Each structure stands twice: as C-alpha cells, then as structure tokens.
Amino acid sequence: MLSGSSLMFGMLGFTFIENYGLIDAFYMTVTTIATVGFGEIHPFSAAGRLFVSVFIIYNLVVVAYLVSVLSAFIFDGQLQKIYRMFRTDQEIKRFSGHVIVCGFGRNGRRAYQELRASGARVVVIESSEELMKSITDGHTGEDYDGEGLAGGKIFTVFGDATSDNVLKQAGVERASALITSLPKDADNVFVALSARALNPRLKIIARASLKTSESKLLFAGANSVVMPDEIGGSHMAKLVVRPEVIRFLDLISGLSADKLRLEEMTFEQLRKDLRGASIRQLDVRSLTGATVIGMRTASGSLLVSPPMDYVPTPGDVLLVLGSEEQIQRFEVAFRHLEIK
Structure with a gap:
C-alpha cells in the first residue's frame, strides 16, 4: 500500500x-x-x-x-509467533477423533487437564491470547502456544467459539466430542447449535449457570448439561451430612491425593476370547485387584454391582474401579488390542 x-x-x-x-x-x-x-x-x-x-x-x-x-x-518474535500459529493450524488439520474445549476459564482448564491426563488429544478455542499467555507462563514460562498446562503442547485456536469458521478451524467436523464452558449460557447454546449442525455425530457437553438454560442447551443439541454451581453447593452440603461418602467420591474424581480411577470398557473393547464369559468367569478382582462396580446395559439401564452370573453382551459397558496400577493391569489383561 x-x-x-x-x-x-x-x-x-x-x-x-x-x-x-x-x-x-x-x-x-x-x-x-x-x-x-x-x-x-x-x-x-x-x-x-x-x-x-x-x-x-x-x-x-x-x-x-x-x-x-x-x-x-x-x-520481537512476531514472525516466529505467526509461524508457530501457522504450524499449529496445520497440525490441527491432521487431527481426527479429538476433543474440543471451548473457553479456557476454570471449568475449561479443569476439563482440559482431565482429558490430557486420560491421553485424549485436545484442541482449545479461546478468544483471549492474554489469558492463554498468563496461564502457560505461570506453569512453563513459555508463550501461550508453547508447552502446555498438563504437559505437551496446548493446541489453541484463537477466536469466537460461536463462529462456524472458528469451529471448523478447530476440526469440529472430525472431532469426537466438544465441551463448551463459556461464561454466558447464551453463547454455550449457540456453540451447541452450531457444532451439532456441523457434526451430527459429535458428543456435546455444555456448561450452564441457570437451570432454565438446561432445556435450551439440550434442545440445541447438547448430549449432557453440567451446572458447576449446583454441583458445588450439593457437594458442600453432603460434606456435612455424609462426609465419608464425599471423601470416597473425591478419591474417584482425583480431588484427593490418593486418587482412585473409575474406568469403562465396552463389550467391543473386551478381548475376543473373553466375550461370552460371565462376570464370575472374568474374575477381574483376582487378576487385577480392580472391581467391577457397575454395568450399563445395551438397553440403557444401569446395574450397580451386577450379578456374578451376568454375561456381558454387545452394547454393554463395564464400569471398573481401582487404583492407577490396578486399572493399568485391567487394561493389559482384558482390553482387545487392534492390530493395524
């Protein structure tokens, strides 16, 4: 010019x-x-x-x-920053089956940490570059698109998550799930609506502040709605009336130092030679130390402490509780390994 x-x-x-x-x-x-x-x-x-x-x-x-x-x-590093952002964008284009987290506030950050700890590949959509920079600087001393919060690179798309173009840039059409934790319920409704239109198979988890927003989010396409304020109040009340139950739940949720891990395994993920065996014959506890505490059947019903003679069928999901080491042994002993 x-x-x-x-x-x-x-x-x-x-x-x-x-x-x-x-x-x-x-x-x-x-x-x-x-x-x-x-x-x-x-x-x-x-x-x-x-x-x-x-x-x-x-x-x-x-x-x-x-x-x-x-x-x-x-x-001043501007050219290097542009190059890093371009490289990140090219890497995201190769992602498939990843999880998108919209908003990197307290809830989004916690969701990101849990997902990364579980080995999931995550793409963050955040409008504030300063927020990302301040968060990652506090943990690694690097720029916002450097090494991330829970180890590994934070793949970030900067922009408005309610925009179709920004969702597409994050790979929403190839993603397996999306968590929208924006501060405003109206924005979360819009994200759910846009994401559902772009990917009908996407699993959408939405945050809500108001009870009246729950039905709107479900109507917009969210599979589940979480209200952190309501959960927090209930949690505090139960610490008064049922403290040991809450401490046990904290073990499972990872809020306690000696955390337990609650894992699920579908019938299709079970080793082929073990399909057709009953809970008793699987003998999970003796082999791994973990415990089968529940079963979600193909019909959608939930069995707590399923009968020992129950035989899992296609569509069933085993719920297993144990320490990190016990769950790892369970994965090795029972999970079907696909040879590609």
Whole structure:
C-alpha cells in the first residue's frame, strides 16, 4: 500500500510540475524511488527540484518505517509467533477423533487437564491470547502456544467459539466430542447449535449457570448439561451430612491425593476370547485387584454391582474401579488390542 501511494504521488508530481508524459513520469518515479540516479529526462525547473527533494525525503521515511516494522517482526518474535500459529493450524488439520474445549476459564482448564491426563488429544478455542499467555507462563514460562498446562503442547485456536469458521478451524467436523464452558449460557447454546449442525455425530457437553438454560442447551443439541454451581453447593452440603461418602467420591474424581480411577470398557473393547464369559468367569478382582462396580446395559439401564452370573453382551459397558496400577493391569489383561 505504501509503495503504491509513493508511486502514484511521484507520477502525479512529475506529470503536473514538469509536464512529463505517463511513461516518462513512471520512469522518473521508479528511478527516484530506487535511487539509481540515471539522471533527468530534461533539466528540472526550480519547482521540479523542490518536488524531487521532498519526494526523496518522503521515500526515505517510508523505507525507514518498513525497516522498523520488519525489525519488530524479526526481533520481537512476531514472525516466529505467526509461524508457530501457522504450524499449529496445520497440525490441527491432521487431527481426527479429538476433543474440543471451548473457553479456557476454570471449568475449561479443569476439563482440559482431565482429558490430557486420560491421553485424549485436545484442541482449545479461546478468544483471549492474554489469558492463554498468563496461564502457560505461570506453569512453563513459555508463550501461550508453547508447552502446555498438563504437559505437551496446548493446541489453541484463537477466536469466537460461536463462529462456524472458528469451529471448523478447530476440526469440529472430525472431532469426537466438544465441551463448551463459556461464561454466558447464551453463547454455550449457540456453540451447541452450531457444532451439532456441523457434526451430527459429535458428543456435546455444555456448561450452564441457570437451570432454565438446561432445556435450551439440550434442545440445541447438547448430549449432557453440567451446572458447576449446583454441583458445588450439593457437594458442600453432603460434606456435612455424609462426609465419608464425599471423601470416597473425591478419591474417584482425583480431588484427593490418593486418587482412585473409575474406568469403562465396552463389550467391543473386551478381548475376543473373553466375550461370552460371565462376570464370575472374568474374575477381574483376582487378576487385577480392580472391581467391577457397575454395568450399563445395551438397553440403557444401569446395574450397580451386577450379578456374578451376568454375561456381558454387545452394547454393554463395564464400569471398573481401582487404583492407577490396578486399572493399568485391567487394561493389559482384558482390553482387545487392534492390530493395524
């Protein structure tokens, strides 16, 4: 833009002051800007010499400005930041089956940590670059698109999560799930509506502050709605009336130092040679130390402490509780490994 305005300014000056034709005016403008000094087509008038002097000073200022901008990009890290963001965008385009977290406030951050701890690949959508920078600087001392909160790179798309283009940039059409934890319920409704339209198979978990927003979010396409304030109040009350139950739940949720892990395994993930065996025959506790505490059947009903003679069928999901080591042994002993 600056070079174009300089070219136009020079051609107009040479045309009206020195009465040059279009080609001659263009030639003199280019040679003056380039400082090659080929000389005048004909001697300048006093007004022409004054114009050329001003024109040269103007172009020196333009060049100095361009040099300062380029220096800022190189030395202030702007060019490197743009390159990192471009590289991140290219990496996200290769993601499939990942989870998108919209909003990186307290709830979004906690969801991100849990997902990363479970080995899930996560893409964050956040409108505030300063927020991401302050969070990651506090943990790693690096920039917002450096090494992340729970280890590993935080793949971040900066923008408004209610925008279809931003959701597409985060790979919503290839994602397996989306968590929207924006501060405003109306924004979460809009995200759920847009995400559902872009990916009908997407699992959507939405945050709500008001009870009246729950039905709207479900209608917009959310599979589940979570109200943190309501859960927090209930949790505090139960610490008074049933403290040991809550302490046990804290073990499962990871809020306690000696945390337990609650894992699920579908019938299809079970080793093929174990399909058709009853809970008793699987003998999970003796082999791994973990315990089968529940079963979600294919019909949707939940069995707590399923009968020992119950035989899992296609569509069933085993719920297993144990320490981290016990669950790892369970995974090794019972999970079907797909050979690709």
